[in-house]
Amino acid sequence: MALSLVWVVLTFINPSTSIDNIITWSTGGCGPDLGSDPSEPTFYDDPNLSYAFGEEPMKDWDLKRREWLKLHPSFAASEEKVLLVTGSQPNVCKNPVGDHLQLRLFKNKVDYCRIHGHEIFYNNVLLNQKGTGFWAKYPLLRASMLAHPEAEWIWWVDSDAVLTDMEFKLPLERYKDHNLVVHGWWNMLYEEKSWTSLNAGVLLIRNCQWSMDLMERWTSMGPQNPDHEKWGKAQKSLIKDKAYPGSDDQSALIYLLIKEKDRWADRIYLESEYNLHGYWLGIVDGLDKISKGYMEIDREVDLLRRRHAEKMSLFYGAMREKHMKDRGFWKENVRRPFVTHFTGCEPCSGEHNSMYTWEACWNGMQKALNFADNQVLSRFGFVHPDLLNSSLVSPLPFDFPA
Numbered sequence: 001m002a003l004s005l006v007w008v009v010l011t012f013i014n015p016s017t018s019i020d021n022i023i024t025w026s027t028g029g030c031g032p033d034l035g036s037d038p039s040e041p042t043f044y045d046d047p048n049l050s051y052a053f054g055e056e057p058m059k060d061w062d063l064k065r066r067e068w069l070k071l072h073p074s075f076a077a078s079e080e081k082v083l084l085v086t087g088s089q090p091n092v093c094k095n096p097v098g099d100h101l102q103l104r105l106f107k108n109k110v111d112y113c114r115i116h117g118h119e120i121f122y123n124n125v126l127l128n129q130k131g132t133g134f135w136a137k138y139p140l141l142r143a144s145m146l147a148h149p150e151a152e153w154i155w156w157v158d159s160d161a162v163l164t165d166m167e168f169k170l171p172l173e174r175y176k177d178h179n180l181v182v183h184g185w186w187n188m189l190y191e192e193k194s195w196t197s198l199n200a201g202v203l204l205i206r207n208c209q210w211s212m213d214l215m216e217r218w219t220s221m222g223p224q225n226p227d228h229e230k231w232g233k234a235q236k237s238l239i240k241d242k243a244y245p246g247s248d249d250q251s252a253l254i255y256l257l258i259k260e261k262d263r264w265a266d267r268i269y270l271e272s273e274y275n276l277h278g279y280w281l282g283i284v285d286g287l288d289k290i291s292k293g294y295m296e297i298d299r300e301v302d303l304l305r306r307r308h309a310e311k312m313s314l315f316y317g318a319m320r321e322k323h324m325k326d327r328g329f330w331k332e333n334v335r336r337p338f339v340t341h342f343t344g345c346e347p348c349s350g351e352h353n354s355m356y357t358w359e360a361c362w363n364g365m366q367k368a369l370n371f372a373d374n375q376v377l378s379r380f381g382f383v384h385p386d387l388l389n390s391s392l393v394s395p396l397p398f399d400f401p402a
Helices: 002-013 019-028 061-071 098-116 133-147 186-192 209-219 228-238 249-259 261-267 284-300 310-326 358-380
Strands: 082-087 119-123 153-157 161-163 180-184 198-206 268-271 339-341
Touching (some): 061 209, 082 098, 098 119, 098 358, 180 186, 198 249, 209 249, 228 249, 249 261, 261 268, 284 310, 284 358
Parallel strands (some): 082 153
Antiparallel strands (some): 153 198, 161 339, 180 198
C-alpha cells in the first residue's frame, strides 16, 4: 500500500518513474552512509588526541563517541555491533608451517564474522614497541575503539584460538550491564586465587570510558612501566599457581579484581556457561563424537537437512540449538565448543610447551580447523570426511544425513 502510494506521487512528478526505480530508491538508504563525513568538528579534529597509552589519557570518551554518532546517524551504535580484533607478529614465522596455520586461523575468524555480520581487523604490527607478548593487544584495543566509534563491543580473539561453533551467537543481551567479559569462575578467583580462574586470551570489551580507564590501569602493570618487575612479584605473591615470573596481563586482571574489587568487579562478567575460552587438550579428541551427535539431530529433523544460503545460517543454527536443548544435548562435551584455544602450542614460533608434543598440537589444530570448516563448507556443498586430512573434501549428497 505504502509503496503504491509513493509510486503514484512520484509518477505524477516524473511520468518516466518505474516501479523498479521506486524499489531501488526505497532500499538505497539502508545501511551506513559511507559517502560523506559532516564538516562539524569531532574528537578526530583534536590535535591532542592520542591513540596510544602512556600519553594523554582519554577523557569524556562516552560523550565524544555519542557526539560522533549523532553526526553519523547511519552508524548509530547498538548492542549488536561487534568488531573482532586479532593479529600476529610482524615477522615471518620460524615454524615452517606457522604462516600456513596463521592463514587458516585467520580464515576461521573471517568465516565466523561473515556469517554473523561482524567486522574484523587483523593487525601484524606492534603499536607499542614495549608492549610485546601478552601485552601487545591493549594498545590495539584502545586504537580500535577510537578508529571504530560505531562499534559497541571490541572482541579480542588470540590468533591461536579457533572458533569451533560457527552458528553460535554471542549472547550480548546477557552483558547489558557489563563492560568486560572473559571466561572464568568467581569462586576460583576469590577462594583459590588461581591463575586459571579466568582467561584473558579471548575477551569482549565495551567501547566506553570505563574500558579506557580499566586498560589504562591494567597496562600500568605491563612492560611499558619501569616498575613492571615489581608487579610480577606482587602478582606471584598473590596468585600461588602463577608459573610465569614476570607481569602478564591475565595475572594483572586477577590482581585488579582481588585488590581493587570495588572499583572494577561489578562491570566484569566471568562467563562459564559456554566456552568463550576452551582449553584445546580437553576438546579435540571429542570433536568426531560431537559431529556425530549433531548428525543425529539433523537426521531426525527434516528441516535441518534442507539446503540453504549461507546468509540463512543463523536461522537454522537457532533451530538446531532448540532441538539440541530439547534432547538434552546442550551441554559441555556434547554441544560444539564455541572457542578452542591452543594455548601453549605457539604455532608461529613452534616453541610449544614441553608438556605437549608438536604432533599433538598439529593434529589438534587440524581437527579443530576442519571441524569448524565443515560447518562453512557444508553451505557450499562439500565437507571434510576426515578431520585430520585438510586437503580432502567430498560433495555432500542431497538430504544428507537422512
